[in-house]
Amino acid sequence: MISIRDVAKLAGVSPATVSRVMNGTANVDEVKKQRVQQVIQETGFKPNEAARTLYKKSAHLIGVIVPNIENPFFNEMAKAIEGEAYERGYRLTLCSSNDNLEKEKNSIELLGRMNADGIILLTNEEEIFDQIADARIPVVVLDRAVRHKNEVASIISDNYEGGRMGMEHMLDAGCRNIVAMRGPQNLSSGRDRYKGYLDICREKHVKVQFVDCLYDYEDGLRSTEQILREYPDADGIIAANDMAAISAYKILTRHGKRVPEDIQLIGFDNIIMSRLMTPELTTIAQPITEMGSKAAQILIDHIEGKEVPQKNIFEVKLIQRETTRNKVTKA
Amino acid sequence: MISIRDVAKLAGVSPATVSRVMNGTANVDEVKKQRVQQVIQETGFKPNEAARTLYKKSAHLIGVIVPNIENPFFNEMAKAIEGEAYERGYRLTLCSSNDNLEKEKNSIELLGRMNADGIILLTNEEEIFDQIADARIPVVVLDRAVRHKNEVASIISDNYEGGRMGMEHMLDAGCRNIVAMRGPQNLSSGRDRYKGYLDICREKHVKVQFVDCLYDYEDGLRSTEQILREYPDADGIIAANDMAAISAYKILTRHGKRVPEDIQLIGFDNIIMSRLMTPELTTIAQPITEMGSKAAQILIDHIEGKEVPQKNIFEVKLIQRETTRNKVTKA
Structure with missing residues (x-):
């Protein structure tokens, strides 16, 4: 099996550089970067988690940014995210932005300093995405399509x-x-x-x-x-x-x-x-719970070096209760 | 003004030991501890925040442990805690225990490893308090009275x-x-x-x-x-x-x-x-919002070396809406 050291040797760089290219955690000289990526592609190198952890200081921390912690939709989603993250040994830090862009920016900066492994983002602020691109932290977006390079996947319903x-x-x-x-x-x-x-x-x-x-x-x-x-x-x-x-x-x-x-x-x-x-x-x-779980699952899979599907669309369904009448059948 | 170095000199220990006694972050020999405490009392030493930060590696992180993230009562409280903590430069990590003692224990252990500065606890599990005592992290308890030594304050309503x-x-x-x-x-x-x-x-x-x-x-x-x-x-x-x-x-x-x-x-x-x-x-x-804010305020005050009131009881009030009738006046 190919190791990270083999990749480094073939690319003529240090193992730490290979790690940086894979994690995108720091700037790497463009020429070296391309060489590493080529070797990874040619050898079919897949880092295992232990090897990654060796090179990446993981905080096992995921930031969840929600517009408003009081809104039950986001709460129910946050609960599902928390459940999945806990199972995989990750902690959540919850940032409620109250639709305050300045606060969202500060939260992202702080998440960076806390060495967070990834962010799950529920926001409607377009500007915030530039901030996230700077933070170089992988992001899974809920309830909208992927548009920026840091965004590894999106979770939406139909x-x-x-x-x-x-x-x-x-x-x-x-x-x-x-x-x-x-x-x-x-x-x-x-x-x-x-x-x-x-x-x-x-x-x-x-x-x-x-x-x-x-x-x-x-x-x-x-x-x-x-x-x-x-x-x-x-x-x-x-x-x-x-x-x-x-x-x-x-x-x-x-x-x-x-x-x-x-x-x-x-x-x-x-x-x-x-x-x-x-x-x-x-x-x-x-399916609020499934969507939240999926967001955490995909982000953690990505953090741990697995391939993840970029587009994730969930089916919706009608639940008829008491505020509408049954289907009217024409005589 | 008395500095931590003065206290250390008077007690015949290192400044780091004084810091450990003050923060309760590690075991200190009982004799040394008593000497330090005596000097602190005699000199009226009050560490300022900068001095504390020098000796204590603060993560500026508060753990909030709630029984269930879905319960609106806890949500509304968590939102208030988050707001106050954000103002003071602290982040929240939210742990939803789902009334699962094992999960609560793991959360507390993890908070310790993350170097959390304090915990705000909403739980009904008695056993968990032993775990917290071991973790040596200051705790503010919501909705019940203080009973253990780590518990710096309690917030309840009448x-x-x-x-x-x-x-x-x-x-x-x-x-x-x-x-x-x-x-x-x-x-x-x-x-x-x-x-x-x-x-x-x-x-x-x-x-x-x-x-x-x-x-x-x-x-x-x-x-x-x-x-x-x-x-x-x-x-x-x-x-x-x-x-x-x-x-x-x-x-x-x-x-x-x-x-x-x-x-x-x-x-x-x-x-x-x-x-x-x-x-x-x-x-x-x-007053759910006030109670949540107060919990964060008291915990952060304590973390920053200020005196805090141990017992905090909030007044309740009747809000009459549509499910009861107005006062019946006898003829």
């Missing part, structure tokens, strides 16, 4: 299909005047869900009706009020996500509308709260 | 007063057949809340009626079913906490009971979900 499913279910349930809350259009999840909704409208010749809505409770309240003003005869609401659906239910109740008798309601995510609430929320489920 | 308030409010709201869910009696919070309830029963000559209930959603479902079986004429339920109240509302609705018309309901904690749900939950509020 938001487009989810958008289609939600709209199809509302039609099946008998709604004839559906309004969609269109999620944030600077996020791929918001764009893809809305695209799915639009395509069903086109295919089934249904009028497009929407209001814009962020993924949070407060904006869910506001946009439901807007729907009731602009579309007073609506008999179905497709919420931007479960949090917005929880808000919608509250506003509808305050206006004396019964769910699902007067107006039907569907969410997106399947956060735990969607089944705790009464009535229980019909929703398009993302 | 659960007894909360128990009284809840029962008083139910009587004021016109309930005449109240059932209490008695929380876990191995936890001080559960015991103190129940004691408060009992004292009001005695003072107002009201019959004591209770069922046992854990602090979680599943057991809340079960115990509400038990209440409906054993006390079919109940017109008020004092839930063990907000999660159990959310379960109670679901079960009551399933049984066709209207809240608050047929039966009134009060929770405990004031987790965010208590105001997201519809109807919004009347509850006894613990």
Whole structure:
């Protein structure tokens, strides 16, 4: 079996240089780097974990950066990440950015100084990716596509299909005047869900009706009020996500509308709260736990020198509960 | 001003030994230790932060051990801890034990190896405290009293007063057949809340009626079913906490009971979900954010050599929302 020392000898560099090229932890002269990479390719060298550890001082630490630790979607994901990381002997450091770019930057810098092995990133700040590229720490991104060189993989769910499913279910349930809350259009999840909704409208010749809505409770309240003003005869609401659906239910109740008798309601995510609430929320489920586990698994595989799939798309599914009616069968 | 070197000279030991005595980071010969402590006391020596950092390799890292990252009460607290720690330049490592003692032990060992400066502990496992005593890391405990030598302070809310308030409010709201869910009696919070309830029963000559209930959603479902079986004429339920109240509302609705018309309901904690749900939950509020901030503040003050108050009890208050009626005034 080829060892790191063999690779070093063949490339005419020190084993430490080979290690640096493999880990990308420090600058290596471009000529040496290419020579090492060529030898690795020619020999089919695969470092084992012990050998890597010998050359890389691992802190066995993963940084998880979430926009808001209070948001149940991120919490549930963080729990899954933690479970998987623990199994593999890694610790988590959780950074809640509260959508504060300065704080995210500081967190990343600190993670670098703590010698973190990798980062799992849930953020909507584009700027932060430059910062991460500088930190030279591998990153797995959740809920958006890979765009930068440090990003080893992305984990997303099939938001487009989810958008289609939600709209199809509302039609099946008998709604004839559906309004969609269109999620944030600077996020791929918001764009893809809305695209799915639009395509069903086109295919089934249904009028497009929407209001814009962020993924949070407060904006869910506001946009439901807007729907009731602009579309007073609506008999179905497709919420931007479960949090917005929880808000919608509250506003509808305050206006004396019964769910699902007067107006039907569907969410997106399947956060735990969607089944705790009464009535229980019909929703398009993302496999939150599986996605979180997968993020940790892929990052750790990468840290330990294994090949990882760059694109990881998870299927979504309809979970019908109490806020929509069963499929209406035509007589 | 007295320096650590002066103390060392007076005690006839090295500055490093003085540092070890102060930080409790390693074993020091008992005789030397006593000499150092005597000199510190006699000279009134107070190390400044810079001096401490010189002798103590701080990782600026705090471990937070929570029973379950998914529980909103702990989440909201963790968010507050994170905010305060970030302000003071400390990072958090979050360990979710899932009530698994083995995992808690491993987490503490790992925190020791990572050179963590302190631990904020939310756990119900008694055994874990021995482990922490061995780790020689300062600990701030949330939601229970200080019992071990490593425990520098405890943060709790006035659960007894909360128990009284809840029962008083139910009587004021016109309930005449109240059932209490008695929380876990191995936890001080559960015991103190129940004691408060009992004292009001005695003072107002009201019959004591209770069922046992854990602090979680599943057991809340079960115990509400038990209440409906054993006390079919109940017109008020004092839930063990907000999660159990959310379960109670679901079960009551399933049984066709209207809240608050047929039966009134009060929770405990004031987790965010208590105001997201519809109807919004009347509850006894613990100042969760303040408690979390305080825990971080006290731990960091201690790490940085400041005096900290050992006992920190926070006031609770009634937040009346939609699941109870206004005070009934007698004609």
